[in-house]
Amino acid sequence: xxxxxxxxxxxxxxxxxxxxxxxxxxxxxxxxxxxxxxxxxxxxxxxxxxxxxxxxxxxxxxxxxxxxxxxxxxxxxxxxxxxxxxxxxxxxxxxxxxxxxxxxxxxxxxxxxxxxxxxxxxxxxxxxxxxxxxxxxxxxxxxxxxxxxxxxxxxxxxxxxxxxxxxxxxxxxxxxxxxxxxxxxxxxxxxxxxxxxxxxxxxxxxxxxxxxxxxxxxxxxxxxxxxxxxxxxxxxxxxxxxxxxxxxxxxxxxxxxxxxxxxxxxxxxxxxxxxxxxxxxxxxxxxxxxxxxxxxxxxxxxxxxxxxxxxxxxxxxxxxxxxxxxxxxxxxxxxxxxxxxxxxxxxxxxxxxxxxxxxxxxxxxxxxxxxxxxxxxxxxxxxxxxxxxxxxxxxxxxxxxxxxxxxxxxxxxxxxxxxxxxxxxxxxxxxxxxxxxxxxxxxxxxxxxxxxxxxxxxxxxxxxxxxxxxxxxxxxxxxxxxxxxxxxxxxxxxxxxxxxxxxxxxxxxxxxxxxxxxxxxxxxxxxxxxxxxxxxxxxxxxxxxxxxxxxxxxxxxxxxxxxxx
Numbered sequence: 114x115x116x117x118x119x120x121x122x123x124x125x126x127x128x129x130x131x132x133x134x135x136x137x138x139x140x141x142x143x144x145x146x147x148x149x150x151x152x153x154x155x156x157x158x159x160x161x162x163x164x165x166x167x168x169x170x171x172x173x174x175x176x177x178x179x180x181x182x183x184x185x186x187x188x189x190x191x192x193x194x195x196x197x198x199x200x201x202x203x204x205x206x207x208x209x210x211x212x213x214x215x216x217x218x219x220x221x222x223x224x225x226x227x228x229x230x231x232x233x234x235x236x237x238x239x240x241x242x243x244x245x246x247x248x249x250x251x252x253x254x255x256x257x258x259x260x261x262x263x264x265x266x267x268x269x270x271x272x273x274x275x276x277x278x279x280x281x282x283x284x285x286x287x288x289x290x291x292x293x294x295x296x297x298x299x300x301x302x303x304x305x306x307x308x309x310x311x312x313x314x315x316x317x318x319x320x321x322x323x324x325x326x327x328x329x330x331x332x333x334x335x336x337x338x339x340x341x342x343x344x345x346x347x348x349x350x351x352x353x354x355x356x357x358x359x360x361x362x363x364x365x366x367x368x369x370x371x372x373x374x375x376x377x378x379x380x381x382x383x384x385x386x387x388x389x390x391x392x393x394x395x396x397x398x399x400x401x402x403x404x405x406x407x408x409x410x411x412x413x414x415x416x417x418x419x420x421x422x423x424x425x426x427x428x429x430x431x432x433x434x435x436x437x438x439x440x441x442x443x444x445x446x447x448x449x450x451x452x453x454x455x456x457x458x459x460x461x462x463x464x465x466x467x468x469x470x471x472x473x474x475x476x477x478x479x480x481x482x483x484x485x486x487x488x489x490x491x492x493x494x495x496x497x498x499x500x501x502x503x504x505x506x507x508x509x510x511x512x513x514x515x516x517x518x519x520x521x522x523x524x525x526x527x528x529x530x531x532x533x534x535x536x537x538x539x540x541x542x543x544x545x546x547x548x549x550x551x552x553x554x555x556x557x558x559x560x561x562x563x564x565x566x567x568x569x570x571x572x573x574x575x576x577x578x579x580x581x582x583x584x585x586x587x588x589x590x591x592x593x594x595x596x597x598x599x600x601x602x603x604x605x606x607x608x609x610x611x612x613x614x615x616x617x618x619x620x621x622x623x624x625x626x627x628x629x630x631x632x633x634x635x636x637x638x639x640x641x642x643x644x645x646x647x648x649x650x651x652x653x654x655x656x657x658x659x660x661x662x663x664x665x666x667x668x669x670x671x672x673x674x675x676x677x678x
Contacts, residue, residue, distance in 0.1 A: 116148060117400065117431040119422055121442035124155040128162065128446055135167065139488030142173045150176045151183035152422065155444045160191045162446055169499055170491060179203065181219050181227050189234055199238035199277075200231045206247060207257030213415035214249055221261065225268050232270040239276055241265065245305045246283040246297040246328075249413065255305050259312035266317050279321045280309065282328035286335055288398040290408035292391065295384040296332040299325040299364070326364035329378070330356070333371075336381050338392035343374045399437065401430035460498045460508060460529040464536050465559040465566070466543075467678055471520040471665075474550040479514035486526065489546045495539065498529040512566040512669065516645070521666035523573075523678050525566050527559060555678075566671070572637045574621065574668030574677060575646045579630040580661040586625055592653045593620050593632065601652045603644055614652070617644050633667070 131143060143163065150156055163172050174195050181202050204224050206212045212219055231239055243258050258278065266276045282302045285291040297305070302325035313320050333341060347370035348356075355361040371378055385391065387406050404427070408418060418427050422439065432438050470482065477485070490497045490507045498508045508529040515521040528539070536556035543553050599614045622633035636643050646664050650657050668677040 117421075117429060118437050119439040119441065121153060121440055124159055124442055124444070124446050127159060131163065135172075135491070136494075137492065139491035141167075141170060141487075141491070142175065144175045144177070146177055148177075149180045149183055151179055151185070151188060152420070153442065155442050155446065157187060157191060158444050158446050160188075160195070164191070164195055168505075170505060173198070177201065180217070181224050184227055186230065189230055193234040193236075199240055200236040201240045201242065202227060202231075203242040204261065205242065205244055206254065207243060207259070207261050208254045210415065211247055211250060211254045211257075213417065214412050215247060216412065216418055218417050221264070224261065225264055228265045228276075229268040229270070232268065232274055237271050237273045237275065239265070239269075239274070240279055241276060243278060243280050244283045245280055245309070246302055248283075248285075248291055248294045250305075252308060255308045256312050258309060262313065262318050263315055266315055269317070274317065276315075276318045277321060278309075278313065278318060280306070281323045282325060284328060284332045284335055287391070287393040288396075288400060288405075290405045290412060292336075292405070293385045293387055293389075293409065296329075296336070296382040298378065298382055299329040301325075302328055324359060324362065324364075326367070327356075327359070327362050329382070330364070330367050333376075333378060333381050336392070340374070340376060341381075344370045344376060347374060399431045401428075404429045459531055460561055462530040462533045463527055463559045463561045463563075464530070464534065464539055464556050465525065465527050466536075466539065466553055466556040468524050468526070468543075468551060468553040469520075469522050470515065470524050470551060471522070472550045474548075475515075475518055475520045478517050479511070482514075483509070483511065485547070485551070489543060490528065492546055493542045495534055495542060496530050496532045498531045510565045510567065512570055513643075515666050516664075519646075519664045519666060523666055523669040525669065525678070527566055529561075564672075568641070569671040569673075570638055570669060571672050572635050572670040572677075573643075573666055574633065574635050574670075576665040576667045577632045577634075577646060577650060578663040578665070579632070580663070581628055586623060586630065589630060589632070589653070590623050593623065593634070596620075596649070596652060599652060601644075601648065603648055612644060614644075614649075618649060635668075 134140060145153070145156070145159070147153060153159075160174060163174060172195070174192065175198065176192070179202055181204060184202070202224070204212070204219060205215060205217050209219075209221060228239060241262065245255060245258075247254070258280070262276055262278045266274075269276070282297070285294040285296055306322055306325065309322075310320060333344070337344075344367070348366050351363075351366045351370065353361075353363055353366050356363075387409070408427075411418060419425060421427060421429075422441065426432075470477065486509060487507050490509075499505045500508055510527040512525040515524065536558060540553045540556050547553075596614050596618055597620075600611050601614060602609055602611050616639050617637050619635045619637070620633075621635060622631075624631050634646075634649065636646065636649070647659070647662075650662065670677050
């Protein structure tokens, strides 16, 4: 109810934000966040504008969970023409009776028809949101979730299709018609979840759920009074922080604090009389209390209240004072303010670049690195070439990844453009966007249809720094020298094989600086395969502490080139 009156954002301001963010960040994902995006009148115009303006770079538009009754064929057809992931709908409850209680009179047939329409348009993954613990809920309402999910699965058109049932626990919130209702504790939520788990046996249906203990505490905090402050402080003193993160939440600490503060949780989760004073009565949300009581009664009689945008005013009293009223967006979208240079399909020019990946960025994985470079290229405004197909992306080619935790001074990448761009301009532009830890050192023109870097790499030069090393230089030198004639077992994708180090390993240097030993060696590629530097170290030092190692890729040699970069 705190979302009343309706205040819809001007579509032109949304367009301006999209244009500014794409031009300044290179992000290609746009999320229209709303309680129900389909209630937004200019939604189709916005989607159409984005799909036409940014079709060359493959903008991905996502919508939050959609109310089934508001999803039209026109919206589905428009979304189906854009790059997409999963599709999310919100039936909320398994039975039609319970949906009427929560003012969502959605017939089961309508839900199943929506699943069929979505699946027939190419969505393989459909997520459905439900709640358990709703007012007047019975066991049959819980099993009805599984029954509805099975019927949804039967409507999938693709053999790859799957249904994800996502279940949240109902917490009656202040300033709503259910603020006087009782809430289940962690045990009550767990019992319902067990019923649901035992009812879902279909392999194409997966179940996700909220932590019952966390929902219990959420209810305590939502419906609590000033006494709860002592509980919060007690939990903090126990070291609890970022409790909304599942990995950080410790239910036992909350239980301990509740007990030590003399709090009886049932006093807060239990039902209340409509004439009782509530801890939040001093806060005026603008909604008339008698209206909330009336809506509560209507819920149990399964009587619907229409949305005030499309239906008759329900007299909630929010628009009666302070010049408050519904703000409904019009459909007018003007031409773009920012004339962002659009990439184009087709390769006309290629540049090979050399850059570094060091310091904190050594913890960046290869896919994350690719995403950063993609965003930087789109932000640069360079005429980068874009792949064709359903999900366009900038055309790039990388050398084999250095690996997470590894620094590199010789990362290489080929970038393709739809028109000529000088290497000097490319370096200057990219270095103005990216931090120095991902700095570009050199660039040169390269044949447009030449062999990819990945296939050209023949050798890497490595430097390994062993901190706090207790091994003496003579011992390490002898072991590294003997490594030439050693066979070691390596594993790739679960398969093991034995390799002779003579074919891959060549010692370059060994020295000490204080208690740090610095080893330099090269690792060659044989038939497109090589070994990892950590595998070399493990062969030399079986008790190696990987936390006290820094691996740096110092040089690279390409096929047909006599020099190291």
